[in-house]
Amino acid sequence: MSTRQNPRNIGSFPNAENARPLTGRLSLLTNPEEVYLFNLSQNGQLSYNSTRNNFTDITLARDINNNGIFDSTEAILELKDATTGTLFSENLLPGNYFLEFKDDGTEFVFGDADSVYIGNLLFNSGGNNNPNPPNPNPGDNLAPISGELSNSDRFYCCNNNEQRFYYDEYNFSSSSLQDLIGQRIKLELQSDDFDPVIMLLNADTRQVIGTAYNPNDSNNAQLEVTIEAGVNYLVSVESASPGATGSYIGSFTIV
Secondary structure (H helix, E strand, O other), X not given: OOOEXXXXXXXXXXXXXXXXXXXXXXXXXXXOEEEEEEEEOOOEEEEEEEEEXXXXXXXXXXXXXXXXXXXXXXXXXXXXXXXXXEEEEEEEOOEEEEEEEEEOOOOOOOOEOOEEEEEEXXXXXXXXXXXXXXXXXXXXXXXXXXXXXXXXXXXXEEOOOOEEEEEEEEXXXXXXXXXXXXOEEEEEEEOOOOOEEEXXXXXXXXXXXXXXXXXXXXXXXXXXXXXXXXXXXXXXXEXXXXXXXXXXXXXXXXX
């Protein structure tokens, strides 16, 4: 286990809440791991369900000395290698916990060697609620996007290079979004050819801000974000299934 002085603090889980999405893209050379720190205020069941996990090892640990530093003193509760599905479901006591996502060291002779994790962290101690807002229009600052995934696009791989996930990227500079600072924007992506996945990143740091995939309406994915000053955004259009290609269209609205 390595030491990460400043894990990303995702706060406290209250009595019960909907799944909290955790997504990221790791690189063995630049950012081989991401560590999340969170607090459980009462007894309950914590589970992590992965919808995509390419070459990422996952560790759940308790912050034994409550110092917020992920190091060799922590109590390891779960250690999972790259897989998908419900990776763990633990009955836990109140306290501080870490969840580490780490590139498993797999190297490729071609293509993009980044590892990717997409999943939901869920704490259950009671009932859930799920609010959903309405829409208008963000003007000309965020023009609709459209294109086609093809086997000539950039890709990353899994399962010993046998499966490729193709993706397209769109950049939106902070200067072009000045009029939308503080506004909450919804990106809706549709395709009749594949199950779309939206991944939103900071274009400068490549840190994942959010991701969206809708298994209940597999031709439509929706992602919301509040536009922040000085942030250059990158939208990555991907498919939930390896090798999938086809056309897509995306639109932006103010929530």
